[in-house]
């Protein structure tokens with residue numbers, strides 16, 4: 001490669017990698033796979049080695065990739081938080097072993113550990129109490145996220161007095177989210193129309209950056225601890241430290257091992273290469289560390305990584321196969337999702353026949369043509385994904401895949417809202433898959449949870465013409481005779497189903513509201529709306545402004561509600577459901593004005609309180625004539641602050657000189 005060509009490539013790779021670091025560390029929304037990132041970084045490192053004059057000290061090869069943010073307090077690390085060198089090949093691991101042997105001789109051990117795929121955290125304990133938690137940031141300085149870390153149950157706030165911990169130490173580990181929790185919470189996000197995270201790591205990382213610790217607490221995170229730092233450590237080896245921190249009450253993985261040579265290390269790697277799929281969380285590799293602290297010191301560090309450790313990363317499995325066709329699924333909200341049908345191919349232990357294409361933009365990004373040969377990957381994501389097209393295998397004169405313009409189920413022309421990637425079928429009252437999945441959603445576990453009425457039964461009853469609307473479910477008892485002569489129903493299952501339907505009439509208003517399947521109204525939003533408006537009547541007559549004044553209700557949700565509530569079909573349906581006896585009023589009591597002691601005063605409640613829920617405090621304020629605002633402004637009279645309040649809120653309140661009071665002080669005002 002000519003020098004000017006090399007220079008161009010170095011500049012290009014540097015810019016690209018910097019952007020990817022930003023997407024990954026700051027936004028928690030990477031756009032390329034880790035493997036692609038690592039290969040680009042290796043290419044850059046090789047070029048810099050070949051052309052040392054062109055190497056820049058600010059290059060991504062020389063620095064830890066993260067950044068500190070403006071939202072949190074910046075804290076300098078007492079010991080730098082470095083990255084790890086990585087490799088995808090056994091040969092490079094053997095090379096690493098040789099380098100170590102050259103430096104410290106043959107007498108040493110390795111500790112091998114799982115490489116947890118989350119974000120690293122440094123936590124300081126003073127006198128047995130959690131004093132401070134800081135992210136890795138740029139390696140030298142990080143963000144202080146103590147209040148967020150305090151919400152993680154497996155991280156002790158206070159250590160057992162007799163466990164023998166030192167007065168001052170720093171402990172490091174990886175914060176992550178279990179796969180199950182990820183799937184559940186991510187589904188909620190998709191339902192609410194929020195941006196979904198691609199994998200648990202991104203979700204955990206995005207969560208740690210939130211200002212609202214109460215929201216962090218709602219997202220279950222976990223943490224494995226894997227390193228101890230202190231002045232004058234009483235321990236001689238990393239292994240001893242691991243046993244000690246375990247005995248102090250920290251969550252330490254049981255899967256670490258002590259190895260006497262690289263052969264044992266390779267055995268450990270081979271074992272986890274397949275066994276990792278049976279863990280409840282994601283790992284992206286194995287970390288290999290020289291055990292003895294004295295030997296670690298001898299080996300030392302580069303600016304970016306320790307020389308006494310390396311990570312072996314598992315390859316994301318990638319295969320090539322043929323695109324057979326593109327199908328379109330119509331979801332409950334009418335969103336039309338393209339799905340690729342593939343020539344069946346074996347990938348990460350399962351046969352893959354389909355891959356998600358997300359939306360129309362993705363088809364354009366891939367420049368997909370009929371009969372293309374595509375690369376499919378199953379990385380951290382659960383559903384396989386088409387990474388790219390193999391351009392060398394494109395057949396001549398093939399036709400571009402065009403996103404369809406009409407609904408595959410009912411033929412209605414599709415619509416796209418401004419600023420949204422998805423196309424929708426607007427025919428929500430007449431489009432079969434929308435009708436069926438709306439009813440399936442309504443009877444589902446998280447909504448009305450109706451016993452004896454499952455997805456398949458709904459589908460069958462829809463086809464028989466017995467169910468078209470949610471309200472038809474409550475008329476099924478008038479069709480008992482017809483049901484009896486259908487071959488798939490026994491007497492007993494009909495009785496069960498009808499009893500389950502009857503019983504569901506007791507379900508609270510928020511479940512009914514969520515069950516209606518109004519776009520962007522997920523479980524939490526439904527709960528918030530019911531707590532605020534109490535009755536359907538009030539919710540129906542609420543204006544856009546009144547809706548957006550409610551905590552967590554944005555423009556988009558409000559707009560969707562107003563639209564829903566103005567549809568004549570929806571109104572008729574709601575009326576029917578009311579007559580049928582479903583709950584459309586909050587079980588909690590109405591705001592009855594008890595005094596006007598807080599008349600004309602405005603409040604915001606933030607954080608968590610020991611004795612009251614935020615809802616209770618809110619009610620109390622409203623009962624005494626006060627008003628709740630949605631955001632801090634100069635107009636605000638009081639900020640009622642509990643524990644774990646977001647630091648940015650606090651800062652804003654201080655800046656605007658808003659008085660900050662406790663719940664006790666609020667009660668005194670009454």
Ligand SMILES: NC(=O)c1ccc[n+]([C@@H]2O[C@H](COP(=O)([O-])OP(=O)(O)OC[C@H]3O[C@@H](n4cnc5c(N)ncnc54)[C@H](O)[C@@H]3O)[C@@H](O)[C@H]2O)c1
Nearest residue numbers: 020021024030032033034037083084113115116120226287
């Ligand atoms: N896809 C993208 O756009 C993109 C962008 C930037 C970085 N990345 C990925 O991130 C990697 C770089 O991130 P990095 O600097 O955090 O390095 P890394 O994740 O490869 O390795 C270092 C980190 O491993 C973690 N770790 C997990 N288990 C550990 C254990 N048992 N012992 C010690 N550490 C453990 C620690 O957080 C440590 O900071 C890249 O190699 C790439 O794969 C991807």
Ligand SMILES: [Zn+2]
Nearest residue numbers: 407410425431
């Ligand atoms: Zn349709």
